[in-house]
Amino acid sequence: MYSIKTFNSIGDVPRNQWNALAAGHSCACSCEFWEVLEASGLNDFCYQHALIYDESDSPVALASFYTLTTDIAIFSTGWVKDTLGFIRKVFPDFLKFRMLECGTPITMNRPFIAKEGSNEGEILSCLEKTLSGIAKKQGAFVVAIRDIEPRSIHLEPHLKSLNYHVVASLPNTHMDITWATPDEYLLSIKSHYRRL
Numbered sequence: 594m595y596s597i598k599t600f601n602s603i604g605d606v607p608r609n610q611w612n613a614l615a616a617g618h619s620c621a622c623s624c625e626f627w628e629v630l631e632a633s634g635l636n637d638f639c640y641q642h643a644l645i646y647d648e649s650d651s652p653v654a655l656a657s658f659y660t661l662t663t664d665i666a667i668f669s670t671g672w673v674k675d676t677l678g679f680i681r682k683v684f685p686d687f688l689k690f691r692m693l694e695c696g697t698p699i700t701m702n703r704p705f706i707a708k709e710g711s712n713e714g715e716i717l718s719c720l721e722k723t724l725s726g727i728a729k730k731q732g733a734f735v736v737a738i739r740d741i742e743p744r745s746i747h748l749e750p751h752l753k754s755l756n757y758h759v760v761a762s763l764p765n766t767h768m769d770i771t772w773a774t775p776d777e778y779l780l781s782i783k784s785h786y787r788r789l
Contacts, residue, residue: 595653595719599727600642603627603657610644610652614706621700627657630699637662638698639731643723645705645716654716656705658695658724660731664688693728695720696739703745704738714751721755 600606603624615622631640638659645654665688666677680687696704705720707713721736728736740762741748749759772778 594648595645595715596650597643597645597719597723599723600644602640603631603642606642606644607652611642611655614644614652614655614708618706619700619702621697621702622655622706626697630697635698641727643720645707645719647711652708653711654705654707654720656695656720657697658693658727659698660691660693660727660733661698662686662689663692663735665690690734691732692735692737693724693731693733694737694739695724696737700740702740703742704740704748713748714754717748717751718755 603611606624608624611624615624620626627640627642638661640657640659643656643658644652645656647653666673669677677688696702705716707716724736724738727733738752738757752759772781
C-alpha cells in the first residue's frame with residue numbers, strides 16, 4: 594500500500610529524496626528543471642509535485658502535475674475564430690476550461706518516476722486518486738496523464754483500467770540520449786569522424 598505527499602512548489606520537496614529517485618532519468622525530472630519552469634511564469638500554470646512512499650515510509654516514486662486553462666478552440670480559423678473573438682468580448686472564458694495534467698508541459702517524458710521493483714500499477718492508482726481529488730478541489734474539468742514516451746507504453750493497460758482514454762498527442766519527437774554531458778557528445782562525434 595502506497596501513500597502520497599504533495600507539495601505546492603519544487604522548493605518544498607525534500608530535495609535528497611527527490612534527487613535520489615530522479616538520478617539516472619531525464620533532466621526534466623530534476624529539481625533544477627522544475628525550478629526554472631516554475632520561475633518562467635509560463636501561461637497560468639499552477640504546479641504541484643508529489644512523492645509516493647511505501648509502507649516503510651521510504652520514497653518509491655515522484656510525479657509533477659499542474660493545472661492550466663485550456664482553450665477548446667485553440668486551432669479555430671476563419672469565421673469560427675472571428676465569431677469566437679466577438680463572443681469572448683462578452684464572455685471571455687467561452688469554450689475554455691481548467692485542466693490538470695500530470696507530466697511536464699514542455700517535453701515528452703515518463704508521467705512519473707518509480708524506484709525499480711516498485712509496483713507501477715499500484716503507484717499509478719495511488720497517483721490517480723490524488724489527481725482526481727486535486728482536480729475536484731481546483732475545478733479542473735479534465736485530468737490528463739500526458740505524453741507517454743515509448744518506454745512507458747506498458748502503462749497504457751493500467752491507465753485504461755482507471756478509466757482513462759488513450760489518445761494520440763500532437764506530433765512529438767523522442768530521442769534516447771546516451772551522453773551524460775555535452776562534452777561526451779562532442780567527443781563521440783570526434784571519435785566517429787576519426788573512424789571514417
